[in-house]
Structures are given as C-alpha cells and as structure tokens.
Amino acid sequence: MSELNTSYMGIPLANPVVIAASTLSADLNTIKKAEDVGAGALVIRSIFEEQIRHEVGEMEDALSTGSEAYAEALSYLPMLEHAGAREHLMWVEKAREAVKMPLIGSVNAVSGGKWVDYAKQLADTGIDALELNTYAVEADMTRSSADVEHGLYQMFEAVSDAIDLPIAVKLSPFYSSISNVVAELESRGAKGVVLFNRFLQPDINVETEQIENSMNWSRREDARLPLRWTALLYGRVNLDIIGNTGIEEPEDIIKFILAGATAVQVAGSLYRKGIDHVAQLIAGLESWMVAKGYNDLSAFRGKVSQKDVEANLLNYERAQYVGFILSQKA
C-alpha cells in the first residue's frame, strides 16, 4: 500500500486527481459519482464575468448608453438570459450539500468591478478554495505585456482582499515570462497555479467561409507544455503547482508529480472515457508507486524537475531543442 494523499493549497486531498472545471459539474449525479469513484476534489465549472455583470445590470446599463462592445457581447451570448449568476450560487450550494470531497469554485474574470462581491458570495457557499480562470484573449495593440500582467495582479488582489479562501490562478500559457508571473502572483498571496488554461481556438469553414467554433479536445502530447513549466517552477516557488491538460492515463499523472506537481486536473479524458476512469487513474498511480517502492507522493515529487537534477538544467530550457533539431536526419 502506498499513501496517495496530498495537500492542495493547504486542503487535505485523499489523492491528487482533481476533476477540472467543466460541464462535468453541471450534473449532480456526475458530481456524486466523481466522489464515489474516488476523485480527490472537484472544480465546479466557472461562472463568467459576463453572466455576473448581466445579472447586476451592468450589461444593460452599458447597452442603454450605447456601448457597442456590450451590444455585441449580448448578441453573441444569448444564453446569458438563462444562465444567471444567482442560479450558479444555488448550484454550488447544492453541490456542497451533495458531497463531502473538497470543492473549488471558479470565476472567469477579465476586469475588476462588482463581480468581486459575487466572488465573496461564492466563497460563502462552503467551497474550500477558489480558482481564478483567467481566460482572456489579449488582442488590444495598445496594451503592453506589462499592462496585461498588471491587470492580472490587480484582479487577483481584488479577489484575495475580499475573501479568506486559498486562491489558485489558472494561467494562460501565453505570458512572455511565465516564471515571473508565477513569482509575482505568489508574492501577492496566490496559493496555487494551474498550468495551464486551455484556450478554444476558432476554426474557419471553407465552404461557408465563416468562423466555426467546435471543441478542440486536448491530446496527450499537449501535456508536455505544462509538464515543462511544472519542472521549471518546482522548488523555485512555494505555492502549489497543479498540472492540467492532456492527462489521459496514470502515466501522465506520474510524470506531473515527477516534474513537481502537487496535483493534477482532468477533464477531456473523462468526457471520452466516462467519470469511472478516475478510479483507473488512481489505481494506476498506486500500482506504479507500489512497484517502485514509493510510500507516498513526496518520495518522488520533483524528482525529474529542473532544480533537482543537474542534467535537467539545460534540458528543460534550450539544450534539448538544439540537440534534437541538429540530430534529425532527412
């Protein structure tokens, strides 16, 4: 027997397999099943800033004053009419009553404002932690990288001043200095970073000559980007590093822990294989640990991080790239 328990931003988890924010949490039976099959914790799907602003009337105010951006937003987001922020709070409360496993709330925010009060109400539902889902496509040419990062820190501080729960930031992989952003967030009190948020990329249909928005599911290879950053950050920050994207098999979880992750989050593979797959992920992790003689996760966490192995120093940065490119034969 090996011990699988871990601490997630100070919250004790039975194991490191966390259900990522997604519509998997839109059904109470799935949430209960996730607990039954042993999930360490579950992140409830995000409430979006647009939903909150719509409900507090900000969107309508903006519309009546002729703001084109909001008029456009509403025409693209008709579901806002039916997806209220209050309903979401009630949903989180219901989920809280239904299960004992740790629950993490998630807010997708792109600016400051009244929604910070909403984050407070969300915190009062009995969730154990909050995740800030920072999904934003930064296309404004007048905003520098420093402006974008500053906006992120301001948003984090606004929420962290308002609530007492541990907060993780689910980061975009598109910052030019991820290490610096993580260090800045830590210095402001972030207790965890989720590496990374997965952006849905629109496609173009050549028949209709229109944008096509279809789901682009992750593949296992997509885990390599967060894996590298987990390994680069481990031991250099004290906050928890949570691996996310492309986790499909127990081996993928093991890699993240070897790189230094505290836990992992899984979504896509559970849509494909069913929520029961959580049990196989946990069982596979445990049998690997038993075979290797590891009593607990800390026995191998970070073993293949950049910090802990001299040879990895260059490998996680440029050497592997240069070496590999130069060694390829036509």
Ligand SMILES: Cc1cc2nc3c(=O)[nH]c(=O)nc-3n(C[C@H](O)[C@H](O)[C@H](O)COP(=O)(O)O)c2cc1C
């Ligand atoms: C259908 C679906 C809904 C999602 N909803 C959210 C969400 O509400 N908030 C969020 O932060 N991420 C959301 N995600 C992203 C996942 O949490 C996760 O970061 C992403 O799918 C990568 O993990 P995976 O490779 O295991 O799928 C969603 C993903 C899917 C597939």
